[in-house]
Amino acid sequence: MKASEKAKRPPGEAAGADTAITGRDTAITGRDTAITDSDRVMTGSDTISLCIRKAGLLSTIQDQGRPNRAHWALSRGGAADPMAARLANLLVGNHPDEAVIELTGPGPQIANPCDLWLASYGAEHEVVLQELAGRPLRKTMTLPSHRPVFIPAGSLLQWRAPRRGWRSWIAIAGGLKTPSVLGSRSAHLASGIGGRRLQAQDRVELHPDVARISAERSLAALGAELGQRAARHGECAWPRWRIASTIPDGWPLLDLPVLQGRHWPALVEEARQALVDQIWTVSPQSNRQGLRLETSAKGEALNTSGLPLLASEAVHLGTVQLPPAGLPVILMGEHQTTGGYPRVLEVASAAYPMLAQAAAGSLIQFHLISLEEADRMSHAIQRLQVRVEQALQTKFGQTFHEMEPR
Amino acid sequence: MVDWQEHPLANRAARSLAAHLRQEPQSFCAEVVAGVRTMAMRLPEARDLQDPQQTARWREQARGWLEEKAKEALDWPAAAGSLRILQACYEASLAPDLPHVAERCGLSVGDVIRHHLDSAFVAEVIGFMPGFAYLGGLHPALNIPRRASPRHKVPEGSIAIAGNQSAVYPSSTAGGWHLIGCCPQRLFRPLQDPAALIQEGDQIRFERIGLEAFERLWSQR
Numbered sequence: 201m202k203a204s205e206k207a208k209r210p211p212g213e214a215a216g217a218d219t220a221i222t223g224r225d226t227a228i229t230g231r232d233t234a235i236t237d238s239d240r241v242m243t244g245s246d247t248i249s250l251c252i253r254k255a256g257l258l259s260t261i262q263d264q265g266r267p268n269r270a271h272w273a274l275s276r277g278g279a280a281d282p283m284a285a286r287l288a289n290l291l292v293g294n295h296p297d298e299a300v301i302e303l304t305g306p307g308p309q310i311a312n313p314c315d316l317w318l319a320s321y322g323a324e325h326e327v328v329l330q331e332l333a334g335r336p337l338r339k340t341m342t343l344p345s346h347r348p349v350f351i352p353a354g355s356l357l358q359w360r361a362p363r364r365g366w367r368s369w370i371a372i373a374g375g376l377k378t379p380s381v382l383g384s385r386s387a388h389l390a391s392g393i394g395g396r397r398l399q400a401q402d403r404v405e406l407h408p409d410v411a412r413i414s415a416e417r418s419l420a421a422l423g424a425e426l427g428q429r430a431a432r433h434g435e436c437a438w439p440r441w442r443i444a445s446t447i448p449d450g451w452p453l454l455d456l457p458v459l460q461g462r463h464w465p466a467l468v469e470e471a472r473q474a475l476v477d478q479i480w481t482v483s484p485q486s487n488r489q490g491l492r493l494e495t496s497a498k499g500e501a502l503n504t505s506g507l508p509l510l511a512s513e514a515v516h517l518g519t520v521q522l523p524p525a526g527l528p529v530i531l532m533g534e535h536q537t538t539g540g541y542p543r544v545l546e547v548a549s550a551a552y553p554m555l556a557q558a559a560a561g562s563l564i565q566f567h568l569i570s571l572e573e574a575d576r577m578s579h580a581i582q583r584l585q586v587r588v589e590q591a592l593q594t595k596f597g598q599t600f601h602e603m604e605p606r
Numbered sequence: 607m608v609d610w611q612e613h614p615l616a617n618r619a620a621r622s623l624a625a626h627l628r629q630e631p632q633s634f635c636a637e638v639v640a641g642v643r644t645m646a647m648r649l650p651e652a653r654d655l656q657d658p659q660q661t662a663r664w665r666e667q668a669r670g671w672l673e674e675k676a677k678e679a680l681d682w683p684a685a686a687g688s689l690r691i692l693q694a695c696y697e698a699s700l701a702p703d704l705p706h707v708a709e710r711c712g713l714s715v716g717d718v719i720r721h722h723l724d725s726a727f728v729a730e731v732i733g734f735m736p737g738f739a740y741l742g743g744l745h746p747a748l749n750i751p752r753r754a755s756p757r758h759k760v761p762e763g764s765i766a767i768a769g770n771q772s773a774v775y776p777s778s779t780a781g782g783w784h785l786i787g788c789c790p791q792r793l794f795r796p797l798q799d800p801a802a803l804i805q806e807g808d809q810i811r812f813e814r815i816g817l818e819a820f821e822r823l824w825s826q827r
Contacts, residue, residue, distance in 0.1 A: 391779075512642050512733055513644040
């Protein structure tokens with residue numbers, strides 16, 4: 201794909217809003233990198249691409265992000281829940297660092313040109329099969345999530361708005377062949393690096409051997425009888441098991457364990473109490489950069505008198521900033537690397553996956569924990585992750601031994 | 607985190623210590639970020655799951671190391687930066703906060719622009735987002751606090767001020783500074799080396815351009 205056409209636009213348009221997704225020679229940061237329709241058409245006979253028929257609310261390509269580049273002012277970004285993206289990959293036998301499609305809220309409608317072994321993990325979406333093997337279905341079918349599913353060529357899938365949770369990650373056996381920028385294929389929307397949000401008619405290039413890889417892995421997971429029948433007759437098939445959802449009990453209420461932030465002591469007593477006692481509502485103006493909080497019924501903006509006026513200093517995923525208006529902001533994976541608002545709380549790293557499931561209107565409650573508790577929780581969640589990963593790797597054994605971690 | 611507070615060499619020490627940690631990596635440090643008069647270090651993710659105390663031990667090591675080096679860093683010399691000229695268009699349509707800033711400072715819009723052009727800036731800190739540099743040295747007459755509530759979306763290229771600093775937003779993002787103009791140059795190009803136009807320690811001056819020149823340069827970005 202050549203995305204060389206320049207479009208003149210008034211200043212102030214969204215950054216990175218129209219950067220190409222496929223193609224190796226694409227300019228990556230370009231709010232003025234126009235893509236013509238013909239660019240979107242598959243080029244060359246040896247590429248196989250998913251077709252995004254409808255984009256959904258916000259769908260992007262993500263992997264484990266760009267860690268340890270904060271000194272370039274580049275936050276890690278990547279999948280809003282990196283552990284969930286790893287599990288989605290492992291469900292289809294991919295390397296855990298492979299790129300996936302991240303869905304936010306109502307998801308995309310996707311057409312597949314070839315047989316796929318695909319897994320959707322994260323929120324509880326209803327995944328509806330609207331066409332099967334090139335034929336419209338008189339009665340649509342619902343596909344399960346949190347496990348791999350064999351989908352024959354020529355199908356049309358729609359991810360509906362989630363019943364519980366807000367984000368999901370779709371992994372496809374063999375992975376996505378989108379360009380890597382600064383070591384990652386993640387779209388960092390806040391800085392316009394690494395691609396943009398997916399739009400209708402976009403094509404997402406797949407591994408050239410996706411059909412063979414899907415056939416092999418689905419046969420291994422489903423067994424010869426079910427696997428061969430699905431492939432031969434153009435049917436969907438999936439294993440009976442699924443891995444547990446990570447959507448917290450009580451969603452849309454998220455109970456976040458937090459540590460006192462650097463400027464907590466400067467908050468007046470009344471504001472400290474109100475910060476942790478009241479239930480906050482996630483504002484619709486939230487995104488991959490941060491969750492803006494609003495007051496809920498009976499809640500009120502915090503008294504910020506006494507907080508220092510700061511010069512900018514380092515902030516991180518999970519930092520809770522308090523601007524003078526008294527409404528907290530929780531920083532997400534595409535956070536700014538430095539910020540000048542007082543940092544009153546820090547979300548414990550074990551709770552980062554919960555942040556990924558916060559939707560507009562979700563309720564947030566903070567509860568203070570000690571550093572020792574935060575370490576214990578982090579250790580426990582990592583152990584759990586490793587156990588699930590090992591179980592999945594055992595299940596799909598041989599696909600992994602050859603792969604080296606990135 | 608190290609906070610040198612009001613020490614006169616605080617910024618230089620923050621930059622030097624961060625550079626030192628990048629050159630000589632320590633096992634307990636995954637990344638470092640220099641701020642204004644501060645420097646923060648992030649611990650690595652614990653890898654040895656048989657050892658629940660790994661994070662706590664790294665934290666202790668990091669504390670001891672930082673305490674010692676924070677004092678030493680005050681004596682380390684600074685590297686000299688190069689001079690860079692940034693174009694600035696102060697046209698009303700690109701400068702939504704200019705009237706408000708003028709009012710807050712008790713100046714005319716023309717005076718605000720003049721003081722901004724007269725300021726000799728230094729890129730004190732690279733932070734916030736790729737290509738963004740905190741430019742210290744803003745004329746004292748323009749020193750006002752940042753907005754009470756950040757804007758959800760600041761237009762790409764916006765020239766902004768807050769406190770004793772100025773900056774250019776490399777792309778559209780949320781931001782809490784006052785917008786007084788727009789710069790047509792691209793500040794971050796990930797496929798080029800170096801990707802960022804402004805490097806830590808560079809000396810920056812703004813040069814005024816009209817709307818016509820701005821639009822021409824903007825279309826060539």
